[in-house]
Amino acid sequence: MVSLFKRNKHSLNSSTNLRLLFTSDLHASYTVFKKFINAGKIYKVNALIIGGDIAGKVLLPIIDLGNNSYNVQEKIVTSSELNSLIERFKSEGTYYAILSKGEYEEASQNKKAQDELFKKAIIETLHEWIKIAEERLKDYKIPIFINLGNDDPEYLFDVLKESEIFKVGEGEVFDLNGYEIVSYGYVNPTPWNTFREKKEEDIYSDLSKIVSKINNYSKAIYNFHAPPYNTNLDNAPLLDENLKPIIRGGEIVYTHVGSKSIRKIIEETKPLLGLHGHIHESRGFDKINNTIVINPGSEYSSGLLHAALVVLEGEFIKAHQFILG
Incomplete structure (x- = not known):
């Protein structure tokens, strides 16, 4: 599926374009990581972006x-x-x-x-991933912008910084061919009390400081792990007191579980693009005002790559396409 969205026609600069491949929630799957790296070469992207949750759970x-x-x-x-x-x-x-x-x-x-x-297992796996990325991309000069998610322990930042190919820095603004990309991996509270959770008011405070560093929101890319609240990106099963999905009429009941603070920041600053993950079963795209927001979903345990190819041109999102393979 390819969708075409236009912003302000007068702001188009045909000399500035960017091809991105985004994925999230790999959770230690070597197969998914390798497929993602290879897909970056196949689709001839300018940059790869990983939205967090790279650590495994078992x-x-x-x-x-x-x-x-x-x-x-x-x-x-x-x-x-x-x-x-x-x-x-x-x-x-x-x-x-x-x-x-x-x-x-x-x-x-x-x-x-x-x-x-x-x-030890988490660090060894990440070291191997770094080696894989450096070997497979050494002739392509494709950077990997990466952030940690809520399931990732903080010490992984130090491991990622050992490699020049990975661009990591939560809250830092990276310039990418005239576009500005910022990352943030904390999520609103979950029933599982994971590594990186914060109250909504704290998330909003963090994000307000981060996005204030951006010069041009019309060419800003938000790589925020949690999806914005009440969109096609944040539908998850409604759980009972035992953390079991609630079933009514033979169907699982779904509810919105995304971050209200992330939605608010997007509404206020109107970036060009929002890239999100966290909710594996909620692959989709949506619009908040004129901002396109995307969650590619995840089926890491099956070795399936879920990704989104996004083509930017000036202040346009020229196209975006979900990739599954």
């Missing part, structure tokens, strides 16, 4: 039993079988740790040890 202990055998979720496998399983885990976004019996027993009783195993 770590699987693998017990080394010796004699070329391993216990994986109560199933005994050989090393060759394990290698195949590890490839599947990487595709799904599942971290793993190979432990001796003693290490497993100690970690199973020690929350701090579990946290350290998780941190």
Whole structure:
């Protein structure tokens, strides 16, 4: 699906154009990350943008039993079988740790040890992603603008800054061929108490300071992890007190869960484009005044890339297209 939207005809500058590829909520899936990098080359984009939630959610202990055998979720496998399983885990976004019996027993009783195993897996995966990106894009000079989402621990900022190909800086304004891009990864409170959540009034205060640095809102790109409230981008299942989806008449009940502060900032400043994620099941685009807002959705655990190709020309959004593959 390709949609064409025009802003002010008199503001068009045909000498300024930009091709962007945006994705979000990869959650440690190697397959999705590799597809995204390759798609950037195929579509000949000027920049890649990742909207946050790059860290995975699950770590699987693998017990080394010796004699070329391993216990994986109560199933005994050989090393060759394990290698195949590890490839599947990487595709799904599942971290793993190979432990001796003693290490497993100690970690199973020690929350701090579990946290350290998780941190090690997250950092090692991100280091591998950096290497993949640098190798595959070295001849293309395509920058990757990236931000952390609500599921990402803050220490990942330091890891990302180790690579020049990743452009990271929450709240900083980056110039991109005359366009200004800013990122922000905190979300309004969720039932899961994730790493990066804030009250709406705090989000609004943060964003007010951030967007005040922008010189020209008509060519501004907001890479904000949470989608704006009450749009096609923020529909999620309504949950009961046990965090289970509410079903009525055999259908799951949906509700709007996006950020009211992000919507308010967009209404007030009227940027050219809003790029959002966070709500995996709510792929879509919408308009807030003249601002186009997009959420590509996510099916990371299936190894499917959800992305959006956006073509900008002057103060126009010339076209945008969802990509699934």
